[in-house]
Amino acid sequence: MESNNDMTQGSEGQKQQGWEREVIEKLALAAVTEQRKARHWSIFFKLLLFFYLVAVFVVAMYPSIKKDMDVTGGEGHTAVIDVVGVIAEDKPASFENISQGLRDAAKDKNTKGIILHINSPGGSPVQSDYIFHEIRLVKQEFPNLPIISVVSDICASGGYYVASATDKIYVNEASLIGSIGVVINGFGFVETLEKMGVERRTLTAGDHKAMLDPFLPVNELETRHMQTLLNQVHKQFIDAVKKGRGDRLKETSDMFSGLVWTGKEGVSLGLADDFGSDKFVAKNVIGAEKLVNFTPSERIMDRLFGKLGASFGHAVSAAFTRWDMG
Numbered sequence: 001m002e003s004n005n006d007m008t009q010g011s012e013g014q015k016q017q018g019w020e021r022e023v024i025e026k027l028a029l030a031a032v033t034e035q036r037k038a039r040h041w042s043i044f045f046k047l048l049l050f051f052y053l054v055a056v057f058v059v060a061m062y063p064s065i066k067k068d069m070d071v072t073g074g075e076g077h078t079a080v081i082d083v084v085g086v087i088a089e090d091k092p093a094s095f096e097n098i099s100q101g102l103r104d105a106a107k108d109k110n111t112k113g114i115i116l117h118i119n120s121p122g123g124s125p126v127q128s129d130y131i132f133h134e135i136r137l138v139k140q141e142f143p144n145l146p147i148i149s150v151v152s153d154i155c156a157s158g159g160y161y162v163a164s165a166t167d168k169i170y171v172n173e174a175s176l177i178g179s180i181g182v183v184i185n186g187f188g189f190v191e192t193l194e195k196m197g198v199e200r201r202t203l204t205a206g207d208h209k210a211m212l213d214p215f216l217p218v219n220e221l222e223t224r225h226m227q228t229l230l231n232q233v234h235k236q237f238i239d240a241v242k243k244g245r246g247d248r249l250k251e252t253s254d255m256f257s258g259l260v261w262t263g264k265e266g267v268s269l270g271l272a273d274d275f276g277s278d279k280f281v282a283k284n285v286i287g288a289e290k291l292v293n294f295t296p297s298e299r300i301m302d303r304l305f306g307k308l309g310a311s312f313g314h315a316v317s318a319a320f321t322r323w324d325m326g
Helices: 002-071 095-107 125-141 159-165 189-194 220-248 263-269 278-286 301-307 308-320
Strands: 079-083 111-120 147-156 168-171 177-178 183-186 260-261 291-293 320-326
Touching: 002 111, 079 095, 095 111, 111 159, 111 183, 111 278, 125 147, 125 159, 125 220, 147 159, 147 278, 159 220, 168 263, 177 263, 183 220, 189 260, 260 263, 278 291
Parallel strands: 079 111, 079 291, 111 147, 147 168, 147 177
Antiparallel strands: 177 260, 183 320
């Protein structure tokens, strides 16, 4: 009897050990399966992210790719360079971008003419002057290549500064054109601070280092000095327009006063030459109907994340004073 009991107990112990081993094996197998699934999902999401980034890259670079495909087509075309928005160093309509587009277009053997598509209220006098002289340099190097401005909504101030360097200016009758002047903006908060009981404390090395400080009273000497600077830049602007437009200008007493005119009035005053769109000028003036955009594309990282530092600095500066041709 004892022998049978021992055998029975041994058999039950083996069954228990087998059951435990089976459970452990199942748990281990389940863990391995979960790891495989997690690995597969990880690979899937990594591939998804990769294809998403590729798609973003393709979309961002499509204008450049399309332009290269069009240029290599071997047919004559009219190059288009966009001068859109504020003309400034940290904007798309900067000297660096416009000059690169001009050079690329002029060097392309299939370019029959260049259109500057302008829709700009103006901007930096320095950037505008740089672009003005770059256009004239390209004209010297490629004397048989027409460079024509086509205005859409507005071509004012620095925008007109740029346009005046081109061979001809085409507008719409409802376009706004002109604003040949220079402005510097600021604010005064002196009385506001006094009412709030705030005392302004500024230390400078140099009597006029805090010139145009919005929290200090107006200084007549500094005002006269800044007006002299504005007059000098204004004369530079006027001279450039006269050099570019020549005897086509029908000068009036208020032509250089900062006023703007419609495209129709601009043509009658000699500020513009005729009416027409990009397509009209390409087909009927340049003689190459096909349009190829040579405007340099922004770098992909700039498109994705923006120029945060430059924008912040510009915003802080603009909050207190603004000097431009807009």
